[in-house]
Amino acid sequence: MFCVAAFIVLVLMAAVSARYRRYLGKAWNCTLRRVTFRPCDTTFKQDIKDHLLAPLAVRRPGLVGPASVTLEVLAVLVVLTTIWSGYTVVKSGVNLYVYGTCNKQDSASCSLGAEACAIPDQTPTFGESLAEGDVIGAFGNDFASLGKTFSAIPARMQNWDAKDYLPANASYLNPFDEKKETALEVIDPGCTYCLQLFQNIEKAGFDQKQNLTYIAYPIASEDGYKFKNSLLVTQYLEALRLNPLDGAKTPVDWEILSRIYTEKNEAGVSWQSVINGADPAVATALLQDWSAEFGLSPAQVAEVASVAASDEVAGIIAANTELVEESIHTVKIPSIIFDGRRHDGLVSLDDLD
Incomplete structure (x- = not known):
């Protein structure tokens, strides 16, 4: 030695x-x-x-x-x-x-990858396992994680087609055009980098060149969700997808996402920040007011609220979560699939152009 x-x-x-x-x-x-x-x-x-x-x-x-x-x-x-x-x-x-990150358990901590909200890995880290005296678990978890990464290499090299990962009841920012390619975002309504990606998409005119849709994926944490109202917003988005407004040029779920990501309140505070910090009852009232503003009748607003809390929507969110974690295999939010690739984290204007 x-x-x-x-x-x-x-x-x-x-x-x-x-x-x-x-x-x-x-x-x-x-x-x-x-x-x-x-x-x-x-x-x-x-x-x-x-x-x-x-x-x-x-x-x-x-x-x-x-x-x-x-x-x-x-x-x-x-x-x-x-x-x-x-x-x-x-x-x-x-x-x-x-x-797209050197640290899969905390993707946001890696400065070499694109900026993103990390999907936390609930498996104890090597250091945490050692601190608890679990030496076998420390090495076992680490080697298992590396093995899973190696097994995902073929997926990284594949040609990614967004159509293979579309959620049920997918809605599109602009009317679907068969002549255009499809792009799929994986977003958390409360994630700041999702806001920045949406703004980059608008500035680059990306949404005019692609059929843009999304999967709403509220990032879970040990005590609930990383952003406390992300699940609530996701429930409303899915309920609006199940109850589309007839004749709407832009689907109401996209109208709400656009407001959260691009607009501010009278005090100049981003609506995303307002939603993230609001009491759930206040956030619910905002979502219902916006739904009415975008064309839903009082009866339709009540129906959407009922559907948002239903088992049907809970099942859709669970299926989308499995789709993100088991098929798309991303550990960074946002992720977006287009041009034959899965792009992890915030995508620049140049890459979207």
């Missing part, structure tokens, strides 16, 4: 100073034998230890023995740290390729 650690250290030191390069040949020979479970047939290990311990032997001979043991322990730590670092680099790289 000492030879392996010495080789690792010498590789780094030789990169910055030529004086250490003459040791690399012996270090590699010794390391190669050790990793193939053969004894080291050189004096390299002893030479290195003698070189390191010689000054101590002159000043404090009694400390040579403990220092030698310490070097062996440090060697083990260097090797283990190097192995874990290499594993982490590989895991982060594969996650970045497959999911």
